[in-house]
Amino acid sequence: MAAVTAAYPGLLQSALRHRLLVLGTAAAAFAGSLALVPSLGVDLIPPFSQGEFSFKVQLPEGTPLEVTDRFVASLSGLLEEDETVESFSSIAGGAGLSLAATGTEGENTARIQVRMNPGSKPLQEEAVISGLRSRLAETEEIRFDFERATFFSFRTPVEVEVYSDSIEELHEATRLVAEALADVPGLVDLRSSAEMGSAEMGNPEVQLRFDREQLARLGLDLATVAQTVRTKVQGEVATRFTEGDREIDIRLRALEQGDAKVEDIPDLIVGHVGGRPIFLKSVARIDLTEGPTEIRRIGQKRAAVVGGNLSGRDMGAVAEDVRAKLRTLVLPISVTAALSGQEEELQQSFRSLALAMGLAIFLVYLVMASQFESFLHPFVIIFTLPLGAIGVILALAITGHTINVVAIIGAVMLAGIVVNNAIVLIDAVNQRRRAGAPIEEALTGAGLARLRPILMTSATTIFGLLPMAIGLGEGAELRAPLAVTVIGGLAVATALTLLVIPVVYSLLAGERMAQTAASPQVAAGGPMRLVQVAVERARITGGNGS
Numbered sequence: 001m002a003a004v005t006a007a008y009p010g011l012l013q014s015a016l017r018h019r020l021l022v023l024g025t026a027a028a029a030f031a032g033s034l035a036l037v038p039s040l041g042v043d044l045i046p047p048f049s050q051g052e053f054s055f056k057v058q059l060p061e062g063t064p065l066e067v068t069d070r071f072v073a074s075l076s077g078l079l080e081e082d083e084t085v086e087s088f089s090s091i092a093g094g095a096g097l098s099l100a101a102t103g104t105e106g107e108n109t110a111r112i113q114v115r116m117n118p119g120s121k122p123l124q125e126e127a128v129i130s131g132l133r134s135r136l137a138e139t140e141e142i143r144f145d146f147e148r149a150t151f152f153s154f155r156t157p158v159e160v161e162v163y164s165d166s167i168e169e170l171h172e173a174t175r176l177v178a179e180a181l182a183d184v185p186g187l188v189d190l191r192s193s194a195e196m197g198s199a200e201m202g203n204p205e206v207q208l209r210f211d212r213e214q215l216a217r218l219g220l221d222l223a224t225v226a227q228t229v230r231t232k233v234q235g236e237v238a239t240r241f242t243e244g245d246r247e248i249d250i251r252l253r254a255l256e257q258g259d260a261k262v263e264d265i266p267d268l269i270v271g272h273v274g275g276r277p278i279f280l281k282s283v284a285r286i287d288l289t290e291g292p293t294e295i296r297r298i299g300q301k302r303a304a305v306v307g308g309n310l311s312g313r314d315m316g317a318v319a320e321d322v323r324a325k326l327r328t329l330v331l332p333i334s335v336t337a338a339l340s341g342q343e344e345e346l347q348q349s350f351r352s353l354a355l356a357m358g359l360a361i362f363l364v365y366l367v368m369a370s371q372f373e374s375f376l377h378p379f380v381i382i383f384t385l386p387l388g389a390i391g392v393i394l395a396l397a398i399t400g401h402t403i404n405v406v407a408i409i410g411a412v413m414l415a416g417i418v419v420n421n422a423i424v425l426i427d428a429v430n431q432r433r434r435a436g437a438p439i440e441e442a443l444t445g446a447g448l449a450r451l452r453p454i455l456m457t458s459a460t461t462i463f464g465l466l467p468m469a470i471g472l473g474e475g476a477e478l479r480a481p482l483a484v485t486v487i488g489g490l491a492v493a494t495a496l497t498l499l500v501i502p503v504v505y506s507l508l509a510g511e512r513m514a515q516t517a518a519s520p521q522v523a524a525g526g527p528m529r530l531v532q533v534a535v536e537r538a539r540i541t542g543g544n545g546s
Helices: 003-018 021-039 065-074 076-080 121-139 167-181 212-218 222-234 262-268 316-330 342-372 377-383 384-399 407-416 419-434 439-470 476-508 522-526 527-541
Strands: 052-058 085-092 109-116 144-146 158-163 186-193 203-210 236-243 245-254 267-271 276-279 286-292 297-298 301-309 336-340
Touching: 003 021, 003 439, 003 476, 021 236, 021 384, 021 476, 052 065, 052 121, 052 439, 065 076, 065 109, 065 167, 076 085, 076 121, 109 121, 121 144, 121 167, 144 186, 158 167, 158 286, 158 316, 167 186, 167 301, 167 316, 186 316, 203 222, 212 222, 222 267, 262 286, 262 316, 286 377, 316 336, 316 342, 342 377, 342 407, 342 419, 377 476, 384 407, 384 419, 407 476, 419 439, 419 476, 439 476
Parallel strands: none
Antiparallel strands: 052 109, 052 144, 085 109, 158 301, 158 336, 186 301, 203 286, 236 245, 267 276, 297 301
């Protein structure tokens, strides 16, 4: 501290003699830091490892439960041999795979849940994920979704919403979008909600188209025939068995589940006329087709969604590539495609935080203007904000963090913290100027007097946030960007405030600095101080000093 105190006055006087050089250097540093922004990357929240993830696997439609279970069990070998995996479990079939009963979970679906050992590194978790993903990708008929618990959003990182009133054009456009996005680096687990029209997509179904005229000739009722078919295919709940507080359905079936075949449906007896049985094939056309897994509407418009996860790249870079692909994609006139997902939430969050940042700066300026009773001095203090931005960008670049919502929240906090040192310095300068000291003397004296408090207050904040920035404890990746932002911005702003703010103050004061040191009488204060100041001003302006 003694060495810093001894070196600071000379350094400050040198900065005051070369004001344009100091401001030019600060401006160049600010411009250089802005040039680093595109290389930082953009995310909604920092990517962080929770040590737990899952894969939802979907085999071809019609796959029996036993086959699905055997396939999931075959993945156990990869996990049993990995020492970084603490435990894993799997569930085959529709129950428990989803919180929402969408009707897409059947005997051909399964989920495998993996938990890593406590203290596992993100790279180890990524290695396990890559191994499972590669194993699942070996079979083309299998679709899978990688899932990890999220806290800020339930949407896929990157989603493209495709809109059209024509379902045929919608599915064709969705297919084109999915093919185009398959080439985007960093976009994995690509999946479309329009699962229809191919052997790999959609749910097989038997469609019945009744001949109403034939039913009328036979004297059969359409609703009765339809209910008969439903009962013969699915059975009927005749009653319920009560056991404690549970009610168990007792379902009557014509055959054991699994014994019936699709080929038997046309020969179902749906009624009798004159003692003769009426078969289903005589009153209905039976087609084996594929239907959509879901029919989705967004904003009252028919839509399909193509989404995927991220791997190895930030959301901003992937989203920019997706936009470029969509701009070059030729779609029918009635079809529109737009980027959504977490990227859309990212843009909304950034706009909200930009408004919060502007409001924070305005309130800081308003409070300082009322306290200083001046519009000029708060303007000088506001110059600390771009100085803090230099440290923020450098800190994020050095630590490898992306620009995300947590980091920007730290920047909003910094807007109120970083001006404190400048307020302390400018207030001390104003006190000396009111006492009659020339600008250079006031700046040098105030800087030397406030040097120790400024360094102490900055150091306490920086070291207080250091454990958070290092990333100690569970979920540290989520908190670290905020601490890194405040530490980097405050550290650089503190160093530059002690030099740049005095230079800006001297330029905006509108007076030439006295080049000669004050006499002992002036330094001692009193009436002689006022006389010395008046004489000095008269000498500068060429007056008679009266």
